[in-house]
Amino acid sequence: MRDFLPEDVRRRAYVLDVVTDVYERYGFEPLETPAVENIETLLGKYGDEGNRLIFKILKRGEHEQTGQADLALRYDLTVPLARVVAEYRGTLPKFFKRYQIQPVWRADRPARGRFREFYQCDVDAIGSTSPVVEVEVCAAVSDVLERLGFGDFTIRLNHREVLRGLLDGAGVPETLHDTALVAIDKLDKIGASGVVEELVARGVGPGAARQALEAFTATGDASNEAVLARLSTQIGSHASATDGLHTLRAILQLSQATSAGPLLRLDPSLARGLSYYTGAIFEVAVDGIGSLGGGGRYDNLVGMFSSGSVPACGFSLGLERILVVMSERGMFPASVTRSSADVLATVWNADALTDTLALARLLRAAGLRVEVYPDADKIGKQMKYASSRGVRFATIVGDDEQAAGTVMVKDLTTGGQTPVPRGEVAAWLSRRLQSQSA
Amino acid sequence: MRDFLPEDVRRRAYVLDVVTDVYERYGFEPLETPAVENIETLLGKYGDEGNRLIFKILKRGEHEQTGQADLALRYDLTVPLARVVAEYRGTLPKFFKRYQIQPVWRADRPARGRFREFYQCDVDAIGSTSPVVEVEVCAAVSDVLERLGFGDFTIRLNHREVLRGLLDGAGVPETLHDTALVAIDKLDKIGASGVVEELVARGVGPGAARQALEAFTATGDASNEAVLARLSTQIGSHASATDGLHTLRAILQLSQATSAGPLLRLDPSLARGLSYYTGAIFEVAVDGIGSLGGGGRYDNLVGMFSSGSVPACGFSLGLERILVVMSERGMFPASVTRSSADVLATVWNADALTDTLALARLLRAAGLRVEVYPDADKIGKQMKYASSRGVRFATIVGDDEQAAGTVMVKDLTTGGQTPVPRGEVAAWLSRRLQSQSA
Numbered sequence: 001m002r003d004f005l006p007e008d009v010r011r012r013a014y015v016l017d018v019v020t021d022v023y024e025r026y027g028f029e030p031l032e033t034p035a036v037e038n039i040e041t042l043l044g045k046y047g048d049e050g051n052r053l054i055f056k057i058l059k060r061g062e063h064e065q066t067g068q069a070d071l072a073l074r075y076d077l078t079v080p081l082a083r084v085v086a087e088y089r090g091t092l093p094k095f096f097k098r099y100q101i102q103p104v105w106r107a108d109r110p111a112r113g114r115f116r117e118f119y120q121c122d123v124d125a126i127g128s129t130s131p132v133v134e135v136e137v138c139a140a141v142s143d144v145l146e147r148l149g150f151g152d153f154t155i156r157l158n159h160r161e162v163l164r165g166l167l168d169g170a171g172v173p174e175t176l177h178d179t180a181l182v183a184i185d186k187l188d189k190i191g192a193s194g195v196v197e198e199l200v201a202r203g204v205g206p207g208a209a210r211q212a213l214e215a216f217t218a219t220g221d222a223s224n225e226a227v228l229a230r231l232s233t234q235i236g237s238h239a240s241a242t243d244g245l246h247t248l249r250a251i252l253q254l255s256q257a258t259s260a261g262p263l264l265r266l267d268p269s270l271a272r273g274l275s276y277y278t279g280a281i282f283e284v285a286v287d288g289i290g291s292l293g294g295g296g297r298y299d300n301l302v303g304m305f306s307s308g309s310v311p312a313c314g315f316s317l318g319l320e321r322i323l324v325v326m327s328e329r330g331m332f333p334a335s336v337t338r339s340s341a342d343v344l345a346t347v348w349n350a351d352a353l354t355d356t357l358a359l360a361r362l363l364r365a366a367g368l369r370v371e372v373y374p375d376a377d378k379i380g381k382q383m384k385y386a387s388s389r390g391v392r393f394a395t396i397v398g399d400d401e402q403a404a405g406t407v408m409v410k411d412l413t414t415g416g417q418t419p420v421p422r423g424e425v426a427a428w429l430s431r432r433l434q435s436q437s438a
Numbered sequence: 439m440r441d442f443l444p445e446d447v448r449r450r451a452y453v454l455d456v457v458t459d460v461y462e463r464y465g466f467e468p469l470e471t472p473a474v475e476n477i478e479t480l481l482g483k484y485g486d487e488g489n490r491l492i493f494k495i496l497k498r499g500e501h502e503q504t505g506q507a508d509l510a511l512r513y514d515l516t517v518p519l520a521r522v523v524a525e526y527r528g529t530l531p532k533f534f535k536r537y538q539i540q541p542v543w544r545a546d547r548p549a550r551g552r553f554r555e556f557y558q559c560d561v562d563a564i565g566s567t568s569p570v571v572e573v574e575v576c577a578a579v580s581d582v583l584e585r586l587g588f589g590d591f592t593i594r595l596n597h598r599e600v601l602r603g604l605l606d607g608a609g610v611p612e613t614l615h616d617t618a619l620v621a622i623d624k625l626d627k628i629g630a631s632g633v634v635e636e637l638v639a640r641g642v643g644p645g646a647a648r649q650a651l652e653a654f655t656a657t658g659d660a661s662n663e664a665v666l667a668r669l670s671t672q673i674g675s676h677a678s679a680t681d682g683l684h685t686l687r688a689i690l691q692l693s694q695a696t697s698a699g700p701l702l703r704l705d706p707s708l709a710r711g712l713s714y715y716t717g718a719i720f721e722v723a724v725d726g727i728g729s730l731g732g733g734g735r736y737d738n739l740v741g742m743f744s745s746g747s748v749p750a751c752g753f754s755l756g757l758e759r760i761l762v763v764m765s766e767r768g769m770f771p772a773s774v775t776r777s778s779a780d781v782l783a784t785v786w787n788a789d790a791l792t793d794t795l796a797l798a799r800l801l802r803a804a805g806l807r808v809e810v811y812p813d814a815d816k817i818g819k820q821m822k823y824a825s826s827r828g829v830r831f832a833t834i835v836g837d838d839e840q841a842a843g844t845v846m847v848k849d850l851t852t853g854g855q856t857p858v859p860r861g862e863v864a865a866w867l868s869r870r871l872q873s874q875s876a
Binding site: 001002003004005006008009010012013024025026027029030031032033034035036052055056057058060066067068069071073080084087088091092093094095097098103105107116117125128130132133135136139143253254256257258259340341353354355357358361364367368369370371372374375385388389 | 439440441442443444446447448450451462463464465467468469470471472473474490493494495496498504505506507509511518522525526529530531532533535536541543545554555563566568570571573574577581691692694695696697778779791792793795796799802805806807808809810812813823826827
C-alpha cells in the first residue's frame with residue numbers, strides 16, 4: 001500500500017474531478033459506504049479466489065485471542081451498493097443512479113498498476129432492466145476517458161447468457177458453466193491452450209473444452225454485425241441466449257446516439273471473472289495496456305440481501321491503472337503540478353513576525369495561498385527556500401517598506417522587485433497569478 | 439459505521455471543500471496515507487486505551503488459522519504522518535506543511551457524534567520550532583470554523599511542560615506525570631472529585647492529587663494575562679515550565695495578528711489524552727457542544743521512526759461532530775441540498791429512445807446534469823418521477839416537436855411548457871438554471 005505525497009494527491013484529484021463531473025452530468029448521485037463490512041456480507045460474493053483475498057478484521061476484546069474475524073475490508077463497491085439498496089429500499093428513488101469513488105482492499109500480490117489498496121470509480125443504475133442503462137454507463141465511462149485524453153480505447157461487450165448458450169452448444173454441462181467462465185476469463189493471461197487445460201482441470205471433457213474455446217475465440221477485426229450474425233448461427237434456438245443476443249443488438253443500436261457508439265466491440269471471448277453478473281458485461285481496454293475497468297448487469301445481487309430481485313447494472317473504472325498510464329504518457333496538464341503556495345511571506349526580523357502574520361492574513365482573505373516563513377532567518381536563506389518550493393512571489397517588509405506603507409514583491413521567476421502599496425498588494429498579486437494560470 | 443446517502447455526501451463535501459480551501463490558503467499541501475499500517479507502527483503510540491481500540495487485521499494465507507494480526511487500521515492521521523516524514527526525509531521540503539483529510543477507525547463504543555469510522559481533517563507543520571507554527575494552525579482552524587458559520591467557539595491553550603511544572607509543584611513524582619495527565623484529561627467528563635479519585639487510583643498520594651487538581655482548576659473568566667501571571671507564580675523557577683510559559687506568551691502575542699487572536703483562552707486544566715505531545719496543546723470547543731478537535735506540538739514522534747528528532751506541531755478537526763452540530767443548527771446553505779439532476783429527458787415512445795439519448799448528449803456537453811428516463815412509460819408517469827426527484831426541467835420530444843425541430847421544455851416548478859429550437863435548448867436551460875442558483 002502506498003503513501004500519496006502532495007504531487008500524487010494533486011494528480012489523483014485531477015482525475016477524480018473529471019470522473020465526478022462526468023458522472024454528475026449523467027445524473028448519478030454520490031454514495032459512500034464504510035471501509036469495513038460485516039464479513040458475511042462479503043463472503044461468497046466474489047468466488048473462491050475472492051474469498052481468499054478479503055482482508056479480515058479480528059473481533060475486539062477478549063475475542064482477539066480466538067482469532068475470530070467478524071469484519072472485513074471492502075473488496076469492491078458493488079456488493080456494498082447491493083447491501084445499501086436492500087437496506088434503504090424505502091428511502092431510495094425508483095431509479096437509483098449512484099456513483100461511488102472509494103478505495104477497496106485485496107490481499108493480492110502487487111504488480112504494475114495493481115495494489116492492495118486501490119480506488120474504484122463506480123457508476124451503477126438500480127431499478128431498470130432497460131438497455132438504456134447499459135448504454136448510459138458505457139457512455140459515461142467513454143466520456144471520462146475522452147476528457148482525460150485517451151483516444152485509443154475500446155469497450156468489449158458480451159452477455160452472460162450468450163456465453164452460457166455457447167457453453168451449452170459445446171456440450172459443457174450447466175453445473176460447470178460458472179467454473180468454465182472463470183477459466184475463459186483468463187484467455188488474455190494464459191492463452192488458448194492454457195484455457196483448454198484449465199477447463200479440463202475444472203472437469204470439462206477435452207472435446208467440449210476445445211469446442212467451447214473455439215466458439216469463444218475472438219473474432220479479430222470482424223464488424224459487430226458480422227459477430228452478431230455468427231453468434232446467431234452458433235446459438236440457434238437457445239432461448240435465453242437468443243434473449244441475450246437481442247439485448248446486445250439493442251445496446252449496440254442505442255449506443256450510436258452516444259459517445260460509446262464507435263467504441264463498443266462485440267467480443268464473445270469476454271467472460272468477466274466475478275460470479276454475480278447475469279446479463280450484458282463490458283470491459284474497457286486501451287491498446288497495449290489492457291483493462292482500465294469493467295462492469296455489467298447483475299440482476300440477482302441485491303436479492304441476496306433482501307427478498308425480491310432488483311435489476312442493476314454498472315461500470316467500474318480503476319483509478320490506479322488510469323494514473324499509471326497517464327503518468328507514463330505525460331497526459332497531465334501543467335496546471336496539475338502546481339506549487340504549494342502562491343506567495344512566501346518572508347520575515348524581516350524577529351520583531352516583524354506579527355506584521356508578517358498580518359500581511360499573510362490580508363493576502364489569504366483575497367484567496368491567495370500564502371506560506372509564512374516561520375523564523376527570522378537571513379532574507380537570502382528565505383528566498384532560497386521560496387525558490388526551492390517553486391513559489392512564484394515573495395513579500396518583503398523591511399524598515400523602509402514599513403515606513404512607506406508598502407510591500408516589496410519579488411517575482412522569483414524574473415528576479416524583479418516591485419514596491420506595491422500595502423492596500424493594493426493582494427489585488428496586484430491576484431492579477432498576476434491569474435494571468436499566469438490562464 | 440455508517441452509509442452516506444447522496445444528501446449526506448453533499449453535506450460532507452461542502453464542509454470538506456471549505457476545510458481544503460482554507461488549509462491551502464495557509465500553504466498546506468495534501469497528503470494521503472493507506473488505511474492500513476503495519477501493526478507495530480501504531481502500537482505504543484496512543485497509550486494503553488488506544489492500543490485496545492485499534493482494529494487489527496488477520497495475517498493472510500495459512501496464518502489466518504493462528505489468529506495472528508500483522509496490520510491494523512489507521513487510528514489517527516498524526517502517527518502515519520510521522521512515519522511518512524521519517525520515510526521520505528530526503529524528498530520532503532525543509533518545512534513540510536501538510537493537510538490530510540481521511541477516515542480513521544477506533545473500536546470505541548459509538549455515541550452521539552462519535553463513530554467507529556470517522557474523518558479527521560488535520561494540518562501539521564513539520565521542521566520548525568517557531569511559535570509561528572502554533573499560531574498558524576490555530577488560525578487555520580479558526581478560519582475554517584468561521585467560514586462554516588460558527589461564531590461561539592474558543593480555542594483552549596496550554597503547554598505540556600507547564601503541566602509538568604504544576605505536577606512537580608504539587609509533589610507528583612515524575613514517573614507518574616504521564617498517567618496523571620490522562621486522569622486530568624478527564625476533568626470535563628468525571629468532574630473534580632472524579633479526577634482526584636482517579637489520580638489516587640493511578641498511584642498519586644491523596645494530598646498531591648488534591649493539590650495538583652487545585653493548580654489545574656480552570657480559572658473561570660480570568661483574562662489570559664491574569665492566568666499567565668498566576669501560572670508564573672505557581673511555577674516559580676521550574677526551568678522547563680518557564681520555557682513553556684514563555685512559548686505560551688509568544689503564541690498569545692503573535693496570534694493577535696490572526697483570526698485566532700480573540701479566540702485563544704489559556705486554560706491550565708487542558709491536558710489532552712494522547713501521550714505524544716511535548717509542548718503547546720490546544721482544543722477547540724463550541725459553547726454547549728464540547729470539543730470539535732485539538733492538537734499540539736509533538737517534537738519526539740518522528741524520532742520514534744528514525745534517528746534524530748524533528749519538530750512538529752498540528753491541529754486535527756473532527757468532521758463528524760462539526761456535521762452533527764451544523765445539521766442540528768441548520769447551518770448548511772440551501773445550495774448544498776440540490777437535486778440529483780437539472781433535467782429529466784423523457785422518452786416519447788420506444789422508437790424515440792435513440793433520439794432521447796442524442797438530446798441528453800447535447801445537454802450534457804453543455805455541462806448540464808441530465809437523467810434519461812430509461813423506459814417508454816406514459817409521459818405522466820415520467821413527469822411524476824421528475825417531480826419526485828426534485829428535478830426542475832423535463833424535456834419532451836413528441837412527433838410534433840420532432841417535425842418542427844424543437845424540444846418542449848417543461849418547468850416543473852411552474853408547470854409551464856415552452857417550445858425551444860433544438861439547437862438552442864442547452865443554452866436556454868443553462869441560462870435559467872444559472873439565474874436560479876444565483
